[in-house]
Amino acid sequence: MTASAARAAAPSALRRARDAVTPATRDLLARLDDTSAAIAAYHLGWTDAAGVPTHGGGGKAVRPALATLSAQAAGAPAQVGIPGAVAVELVHNFSLVHDDVMDGDTERRHRPTVWAVWGTTSAILTGDAMLALAQEVLLESPSPHKAAAARLLAEATRNLIRGQVLDVAFEQRDHVSLNECLDMVSGKTGALLKASSMIGAVLAGAPAEVVSALSTFGAELGIAFQLVDDLLGIWGDPATTGKPVFSDLRSRKKSLPVTYVLSQGGPAARELASWLAVPTPNGSSPGGEAEAADLIETAGGRQWAADEARRRIEVATQALHAVPMLAGPRAELVAIAQFIVEREA
């Protein structure tokens, strides 16, 4: 598949996955009380806060696409991966709803967050309910391997939470090493992308070497995903990301490009550390974010992150090519990986 064919293949795979998981997720949410179901539907981008159906919205469906493609890569119909796809998307959204409460974020995808509309209690409960439903849908799968898939999901959920715990702890610390930051990212972002890339194959009963290759693919993809997220958090266009300009610098986030520069030592690292030590000024007045962005770029943080993301996608791709796998789904998995490093939002 050429680079331009890959660019075309990814959106199609994402759209297919979203079309497949939406009705299954809708049926599942009907098991909740009306309030929790309505809140979840809003969070997933299906309705506005008054419950009126909306068009578009919602996430990119990266995780469901990985889950269904991993079933297909193992030679099974996409259908086999659907319970896994629904489950990983529910776990992802459980974590977003709880994260927004913990971070006090009032906006996500250009809309008020769940807690900002319904309060903290409803956000906690709706997140909890989505996590319970994720296990339920997986354990109702007809696959004889559903217990292994559910165990994989529970372990990934634990690692995702561990990453979030570290992320919160790092905010309180002056110094975080690059390895600590990568470890945190491998949990917070990597754990679920890794599980998503494996879960369809696990449900399909794929051989261990195939599952292992998909595990490597997903773990590397997870780090690459966060590297690109962190690049967009500094240099992303607010018009496409929907976030304020320099948003991660404004919040003094110890993101990967920042941590890289700090880890290199020297005058740039000292200057950046001094700048980070000064709290964000109140209101919307700029606090030297543009200068900090330039400093990070001059010190090589931007280039490192971009190179590292591409390198990890390369490792991920090689892992898939090292084992027998259906060529079509493999190409689509690679296309999604490319899409992730090339995205602008």
Add this chain to the structure above:
Amino acid sequence: MTASAARAAAPSALRRARDAVTPATRDLLARLDDTSAAIAAYHLGWTDAAGVPTHGGGGKAVRPALATLSAQAAGAPAQVGIPGAVAVELVHNFSLVHDDVMDGDTERRHRPTVWAVWGTTSAILTGDAMLALAQEVLLESPSPHKAAAARLLAEATRNLIRGQVLDVAFEQRDHVSLNECLDMVSGKTGALLKASSMIGAVLAGAPAEVVSALSTFGAELGIAFQLVDDLLGIWGDPATTGKPVFSDLRSRKKSLPVTYVLSQGGPAARELASWLAVPTPNGSSPGGEAEAADLIETAGGRQWAADEARRRIEVATQALHAVPMLAGPRAELVAIAQFIVEREA
């Protein structure tokens, strides 16, 4: 088994269950980051807030005892039920940690709650981690029926959350019918007690009629448990319950005895409704709670709740006697049910 033998048997079964689940839970918590593991150990009553081991503390271990006894009732060793026992206790404690955040409660079992010591973010994350671990431990069981047990637990978790959603919603409403209140209780308290009473038998691969009898037992036990909880919330001795005198009346809780009196109509119902409509006075000054307690008692609310708890325990006991089951574990299950209605804290 005589009534006095039953009274002696229950504490012994509870102690055995606690001794069996504690080391298994300890091993499991070691998978968490140090912070979450320390917070969970504190919440479970094993350490103080500084991490120093404490003696005693923790819950009554009712759910783990039901889980191990249900395996034994089905003819399996208690060991078969242990992953279920650990899992239901973790789900119970996940819900307590989150509930304390949502209710803003600063004390539980005579100690500060998790969020009161470590903040809301840590409480949410520790609760989430306990829920993930609950599924993990179950899915690592050697039982060929582990997927069915994990599905049962996920469904019970969803129903428990549904009960909590209703409980929160009822606080905002003027009128709640007795049936609505019983429905809420069957979720908030009943769902996990029901699952606890079944999960060991499910792991043991018990016949459907045995699992079904244990389901009835647990569901009835759940309602009885809440009826007694609500009686203690009004007439319990603060020295044994650890809660302030008339605590449920002070918070104007629409508990089962209150809802019963309101549902009967007439002058007592109208007087109680008027009293409930006046918010709790600030500070610690009494707001007529003693008079309200007398009113509920005179109108038959106390007697109804006590009779109803005993009736439900009777139904629960009959369900167990209607199917073939090992006599020893059955007698201990009944002893725990008796213990629950006779407890004073």
